[in-house]
Amino acid sequence: MSELKHTALGLTDDQVLEMYRYMLLARKIDERMWLLNRAGKIPFVISCQGQEGIQVGAAFALDREKDWLCPYYRDLGMVLAFGQTARDNMLSAFAKKEDPNSGGRQMPGHYGDHRYRILSGSSPVTTQVLHAVGIAYAGKLEKKDHVVLTTCGEGSSNQGDWHEACNFAGVHNLPVIFMVENNKYAISVPLTKQVAGGDIAARAKGYGFPGVKVDGNNPLEVYQAVKEAAERARSGQGPTLIEAVSYRLVPHSSDDDDRTYRSSEEVEEARKVDSLVVFKKYLMDHELLTEEKDQEIVAKIMQEINEATEYAEKASYPAPEDLYKHVYA
């Protein structure tokens, strides 16, 4: 990990431990979902694994009482840091009525929560990037000072909507942060066959606003970049593009088999620099964490997840007649 120090960034010891806890919580929820999927209890998982450092680092750099998120399907760490719980996400995984994202209507990973200003998302990639610009524009019209963070994968950043969003936000100098979580693959298609030039951050120049590339395995580096971007946004200096580079540690989804397109060696290499590994080491090096304390944190998280799983499994499904609700107001 780089020489970046949390104290220099204005983060307290408690805050970085809290960041670590959210990263772990996300990871452990995700792992549990895979188990549930393989046990035939839930039909689908799409993972945050490998990107928790980006997600939690970014969330902590925002004002979590005021700012808005238009996230994408891997942003479990981000929505947890904004307020969702293990239970919320288990309810969603089990497609139960109480699922706050969609009442069991959408697949897991399709976040949306009015309580925390997380706009409901869909499956077609990149549409949310324009919604973020709209929320930013609304803020301008209503003279609010919220910032909007929107994310997508590096594959998704090639969609036309992404270009239109960056251009629109650039023209109107809106308080949006465009973050691309570059995990090197879009399902089976690697970065080189996906992103011309390979440098997503470089695209910002074409819209007249700054673009930065950060190590997504280092939550502090992400924090720093998003913090700066949020300050620029809030003070009327317009959008920023952040490319956060990491790796997708597991298959694309529970329906994927990643052995058909990448080697296990490559994945193993990436595991060594996994943000959880790296950040844990940072905290231990700085004597904020011990193995013992780590185990305590994990134990508490596991209890939370166990309870959430149990609750969600027992919770009721929507009723058949719920199908017909909420088509119109």
Added chain:
Amino acid sequence: MSELKHTALGLTDDQVLEMYRYMLLARKIDERMWLLNRAGKIPFVISCQGQEGIQVGAAFALDREKDWLCPYYRDLGMVLAFGQTARDNMLSAFAKKEDPNSGGRQMPGHYGDHRYRILSGSSPVTTQVLHAVGIAYAGKLEKKDHVVLTTCGEGSSNQGDWHEACNFAGVHNLPVIFMVENNKYAISVPLTKQVAGGDIAARAKGYGFPGVKVDGNNPLEVYQAVKEAAERARSGQGPTLIEAVSYRLVPHSSDDDDRTYRSSEEVEEARKVDSLVVFKKYLMDHELLTEEKDQEIVAKIMQEINEATEYAEKASYPAPEDLYKHVYA
């Protein structure tokens, strides 16, 4: 005009005179169309005026026996240089059956001519930019060495399709030239409200290929840029983006009134650096043209246009039953 010399670019005296003739031909056809429109004889005109230097400069830099065009509605100068005639375009303006672009089905300016490898275009802007990439890809598959030039306006370059096209061509290193004819307005919306950052050429960097900005009022500068781009493309070095800056000297179309959004002073200023003015001066300065010779050229062009107008006006319309033809093969 810059110090660029046609001889240094490998252009003969005859060739530059020929370029000038095409620019004049385009201008004069366009002017005639406005007259016909104002006289109530044709319902619609969309103009090349102000962009002839770009169009003819670019066309001359290509192999007009082999290369392909996916042009946009202002590219009259370009399609003339590729082989279309005043008569072809008058047939189109009058919506007559013999119109080679569409048999009178499309508005004027919607070029398409198999004879000259000009792909049929539509009205929704920027769709053609992807078709150009497809033709380039076909060339790669078929081991042909054609280059494809596609153009659009600066407003249109903000459409999602433009981004997707640049990215696709960049990933596959295809022989396409993306040329943006920046005439400073998209109907009433000026560059500053249209293009974030204002620098279209800068966008190329985000796709890993070169982007250049040229003075579109100088056909030699355009020629040079397109020549280099075509050489790159043909030798397997991939796409180039060219932003050619000029000005739209007339209203957006015969349905527009540009006095509602720009001053006549601004237009008058632009007229002074009109490519036709500038290039004529260049040719006179280099003693390739005299006023007398110029008048001869104009006279010949006017005769051509008169004949074309007369022919087109008299030509027959499609028959009512033609409406039902060519829906399917």
Added chain:
Amino acid sequence: MPVMSYIDAVTLALKEEMERDSKVFVLGEDVGVRGGVFRATVGLYEQFGEDRVLDTPLTESAIVGVAIGAAAYGLRPVAEMQFADFIMPAVNQIISEASKLRYRSNGNWECPLVIRAPYGGGVHGALYHSQSVEKIFTGVPGLKIVMPASPYDVKGLLKAAIRDNDPVLFFEHKRCYRAIKEEVPLEDYTVPIGKAAVKREGTDVTVISYGLTLHYSLEAAKSLEQEGIDVHVLDLRTLVPLDKEAILEATAKTGKVLIIHEDNKTGGFAGEVASVIAEEAFFELDAPIRRLCGPDVPAMPYSPILEKEFMLTPEKIATAIRELAEF
């Protein structure tokens, strides 16, 4: 009560709603300084400023996508598509996003968005400035689709659309813009979305239509009076949600139904109307249900001969009514 054109009713509705509610704003290509290429937003930029009458970049997906974000936030955007033909780049945002935001969030989010789009032919607009595009959207639950024929309805329905809490596609026939005039109150009123209107009572043949062809149908009905053919004319006004009750009633009046629209026949909305009748009013019918629509060609050509061949006219409509009356 002033006599007003169809397009002036659009402008007036926008102005009144923007005055009434500061959350309403307009966005689109050339809607600001230029007041719209058809001048539908004329004067609004001067009155409400550039932030509420926003000239956007030339990007329809962004216009709709940004509007969706703003609507979800709580504003009431009115987006203009310069021509209905150019709504296509925004289809993903409309169908995947706007129509499903409420449903997918189990009612936790909503999308009070209006998309205005001038459509229709007979204006020498050629293939891409003449299309009727309603059929792309009429089968998408979550959207409402309004297609008024006359100035009074334009004002009342546009105001209703702006106040509606769901996304509304508001299609304005370009040929009606300046050709159709009538008295329009300067007072505030709305016309309910989802209600058809009987435009003429008759006993021989029922015509169901909307938009420009509604006027042609009324003309045809008038011309058939002297032949003793008494035509009942229903203006759908809203396609979704569809006023089935009015359709069934209108069917029962005559037992012979002719459905008319400018959009092409196969896959057009007349099919939905005919099916509702064939399913729910079958025993009221005395004759096959007829559809008179634009021909099944990709779009209306530029050449005046071809445009004329494509367009419906009062004469073509009268012929079809006569045939059905004589059936």
Added chain:
Amino acid sequence: MPVMSYIDAVTLALKEEMERDSKVFVLGEDVGVRGGVFRATVGLYEQFGEDRVLDTPLTESAIVGVAIGAAAYGLRPVAEMQFADFIMPAVNQIISEASKLRYRSNGNWECPLVIRAPYGGGVHGALYHSQSVEKIFTGVPGLKIVMPASPYDVKGLLKAAIRDNDPVLFFEHKRCYRAIKEEVPLEDYTVPIGKAAVKREGTDVTVISYGLTLHYSLEAAKSLEQEGIDVHVLDLRTLVPLDKEAILEATAKTGKVLIIHEDNKTGGFAGEVASVIAEEAFFELDAPIRRLCGPDVPAMPYSPILEKEFMLTPEKIATAIRELAEF
């Protein structure tokens, strides 16, 4: 003759056409190394190389737009949309460009393009991996729309689509991919686009369907045998151009028609079929024309309870047939 699954018939058709004609190539997301997320293109990358089995960036408009350019040039691209739900970003290229290229150029250009897209629900795919999207395109002249129900037809129709000189949308029901198997010849053959097929002869009620619900209809018909209800079943196979003759014949067989599809009812294609019957076979009818379709909600939810409520089943179909038989 080997027994083959629906998806294997897709793969075989692609392979045979690529062997036959070097102008045929495949492009889409994950179609190369991965062989497609459903494995429809498995083995093609290895056999034909990466240039003819092209992994594209994640950009549907580009996939279709690039394919249109290549098709206009003279190649025969077969583009895959990973899920039919994700065809929406490509709607502009499909409707404004592919469908109109021939028409707008007065026949001087053509667009021999196939777009394959897996559609349909019952696979726990939730709102955006379950939709039927045919209704967006069935009203667009210039496109052909093929929706096979069984492996034999898949192979024959996909080959016909690839050899067709017009753009063809080829929709494959995901639930059929591995569930539906039958004998498929290894020899070259095509099934003509635009021809429906009688799947069962009957005298009491006519069912017209396509895709997954065709199989459910056959199951329902079988289960009704013992009740003495004799069902006639027509598989449309192609929606555009529509085999009207077959529809009118099938109507005449029984006088009672039930049209079934998974796509939602309002604005769905059943409306077109019903209207054709109400217009052209009115006097053959002994009962109202019925439509049994997906409900009018934006899409199929994830929760198994809701998915089940959305999906048609042989039981729901049997009930509807029974009702009509008893009418």
